[in-house]
Amino acid sequence: MQSAPDHPNEQDRLAALLGYEILDSQDEQAFDELTELAGAICGTPISLISLVDDHRQWFKSRIGLSATETPKSIAFCSHAILQSEVFEIPNALEDVRFADNPLVTGDPDIRFYAGAPLVAPNGSPIGTLCVIDTEPKKLTPDQNRALQILSKQVISQLDLRLHTRRLEKNARCQQNMLATISHDLRSPFNAILGLAKRLSLKAEDLSQERISEAAHSILSASLKVYQLLDEMLQWSSNRLGATSVSLETTYLLPLITSSSELLHEATQLKKIDFNCYVDKNIAVNVDVTLTKAVIRNLLNNAIKFTPPEEKISISAVAQEETVVLRVLNNGESIPEEKQKLLFNDPVSSDSGTAGESGSGLGLRLCKEFTEMQGGQIYLESSTKEGTCFVLELPKA
Known part of the structure; x- marks a missing residue:
């Protein structure tokens, strides 16, 4: 043989x-x-x-x-x-x-x-x-020719099958993008509603200065909602269906700052102490829009499950090939049976410490967006002392 x-x-x-x-x-x-x-x-x-x-x-x-x-x-x-x-x-x-x-x-x-x-x-x-x-x-010659023709039809079917799968994948991506927008908009909208309700109920008892401050906060949160929608819709229109993401070298701290500012009103409402321990010189090679979306989701979840007047910290360490970002909050631990499902298909989303709701899609999308950039995301620990999520990104 x-x-x-x-x-x-x-x-x-x-x-x-x-x-x-x-x-x-x-x-x-x-x-x-x-x-x-x-x-x-x-x-x-x-x-x-x-x-x-x-x-x-x-x-x-x-x-x-x-x-x-x-x-x-x-x-x-x-x-x-x-x-x-x-x-x-x-x-x-x-x-x-x-x-x-x-x-x-x-x-x-x-x-x-x-x-x-x-x-x-x-x-x-x-x-x-x-x-x-x-x-x-x-x-026979006719059978030989027929076999060749049919072999080309097999390839056509393979190409059609692959194209169909990609269309289905793009459709899921569209759904994920809509879910991301919905998930990320909850915090600023809650902040707007909370401030507006407080202003409506106590306007007669507030000084002109306090009313002005509340109005400014509402305007600021509204602008951030607009910025978020504009950013996510641009990402969707420019990259939906693309075979690769747009990686660029950028400093990590500005991404964290812009993401945390979007959630500032939510932290203020719960009087959460937010601490950032990230060196300004740490650089990563990432898709800026995707990375900011991941950071926002991690911070949003941390705020959601952190009790009022507690702490959230975010830190980063540059290693040989990656930058390891940690988001730590002092909220309750995640049940062990739910830890295994966090990054899988949508899971039921528990209410936050102030009754905040969620879509249950955030961490699954974070995983998808992180892996698209060659990174990793995982739960490092969840105990009664707090919960820590880790985001590993390619180092620039």
Whole structure:
């Protein structure tokens, strides 16, 4: 038996295959119909869509065969992807490369094989559409041509499937952006409502100076709401559907300052002592808009679960390749069963210490936004002394 050598551009070929995000996926009718049609045209009991990775051939679709994969070393398709045309073996028993192959000497007793390479748009062969028989035979010219045409249709289906998945991902991203805006707007809106209510109920008892101060606070919070909406909508319109984020070198402290200012009224209402221990010279390589959104969410959650007149601190330490940012609050600990779900799908959001509500989406979005930039976010500790979230960002 002779195993096929790796393709001359094996790494590019594997990258193209992995890019389709299809390995080990469920059966799909569109592919099964093409496989069935190939077998019917070529008059074979077995037909397959075989995708060849670094160690196996995996069958996206199979007719007449129960196995879902075989080792690459014995795969006929490993030979077929090295050809530009249909690779045909009329009788495997008479071919020295395959006569003692386990797939010939044992189940499924291959005698005839013909495989048309599945060639991605970049020219990389990722697998084959193949037909197999337990009796020797040879394709007619029309059958050979049909197999080539169907192999191109398989690639078209793979491209369509990938495009559909990306559209679905973008739709989820749109939903996440709307959820982020809603989540981030709660604190400033609560501040506006709180100040307006206080002004409405006590206006007659307040001096002109106090009324002016309250009006100024309302205006300031309103401007921050506008700035947040403008910032998030710009991010959505400019980057929605993009394959990469816009990374730039920037100092960390201004990102924290602008994010904390947005929540200033909320901290004032609860008389929370906010402390920032971040060196002004610490720089990171991040997407500014995404990072500010993550910091806002962490601070917003800290404010939400910190009792009145307690403390919140934010600190940062520059390490060799990352900057480690910690947000610590003196609120109640997070139940252990909920800790495991914090960064997963939306969870029920508990009310804050002053009755604040939330969407339950914030930390999941923080995780997505952080990982998009090559960073990490996690819960470091949550005890009766307080809760600490860690945000690791690429160091500039």
